[in-house]
Amino acid sequence: MLVTSRSAAEYRAMFDLYPGGSFLDCCAGGSSFAAETPDxxxxxxxxTMGYAAMSRLVRAGLVDGDRMIAAHQDRFEWSWYGSVSARAAMRLSAAELFLADLRSRPSHYIAAALPDLPFASSSVDVALCSHLLFTWANRFDEQWHLRAITELLRVARREVRIFPLVHQATGSPVAFLDHLRSSLPPSELRPVPYRFQRGAHHMLVIDSQLW
Ligand SMILES: C[S@@+](CC[C@H](N)C(=O)[O-])C[C@H]1O[C@@H](n2cnc3c(N)ncnc32)[C@H](O)[C@@H]1O
Incomplete structure (x- = not known):
């Protein structure tokens, strides 16, 4: 699995975010959302691997990501980024912001893995999950997704937002999405302004207060 570096601008578009509130970014990878956003x-x-190894991993993620995009441009829409080079520049800048913040504010970066998070219940307003759940549904089954989302709902006092809802590479729908939603509190498939992977136009919003 690539460790990618999306920017706060990408997060705001993927999750159609409003200003204010506290956030958990899980899984954050090399994203600069925490570096660019308060709370x-x-x-x-x-x-867990520390700054030097993380730096190597994030830089390798940029190269591998650019290579994969170049090889499969037809899998993507370019209206949001504008061009291949604009996307690459945004990711490079995000990676640099992330690495600088990881070095200067390490306490904002917690080594942990779903489905078990080391946080008290209701400790943030909103939990965000970008490009892990559903994206890797070929690796993590429905039962694992239910445990992971239940854990995010425990930690978030207002909402959990998840994007995208399709398989990586193919962009095909995840077969268990509807059945999984029937095991969760009421949720909404809400359109987002972000455009990149074909078929990925919605996030899942789940109200923690109904949990
Ligand atoms: C494709 S990256 C997404 C990073 C970031 N959210 C972004 O949008 O750029 C997927 C990340 O999921 C992390 N990951 C893998 N298994 C995980 C788990 N069980 N819980 C939380 N994160 C996990 C990986 O280490 C990797 O950094």
Missing amino acids: VIAVDPAY
């Missing part, structure tokens, strides 16, 4: 805690199991 964000970033979580990723890769943070």
Whole structure:
């Protein structure tokens, strides 16, 4: 699994975010959302490896990500980024912001993995999950998703937001999405302004207060 570096601008568009509130970014990887946004805690199991190894991993993620995009441009829409080079520049800048913040504010980056998070119940307003749940449904089954989302609902006092809801690479729908939703509190498939992977136009919003 690549450790990718999405920017706060990408997070705002993927999750159609409003200003204010506290956030858990799980899985944050090399994202600069925490570096660019007040009151964000970033979580990723890769943070156990420390700054130097994380720096190598994030830089390798940029190269591998650019290579994969170049090989499969037809799988993506370019209206949001504008061009291949604009996307690459945004990711490079996000990676640099992330690495600088990881070095200067390490306490904002917590090494942990779903489905077990080391946080008290209702400790943030909103939990965000970008490009892990559903994206990797070929690796994590429905039962694992239910445990992971239940854990995010425990930690978030207002909402859990998840994007995207399709398989990585193919962009095909995840077969168990509807059945999984029937095991959760009322949830909404809400359109988002972000455009990139074909078929990925909605986030899942789940109200923690109904949990
Ligand atoms: C594709 S990256 C997404 C990073 C970031 N959210 C972004 O949008 O750029 C997926 C991340 O999931 C992390 N990951 C893998 N298994 C995880 C788990 N069980 N719980 C939390 N994060 C996990 C990986 O270490 C990796 O950094």
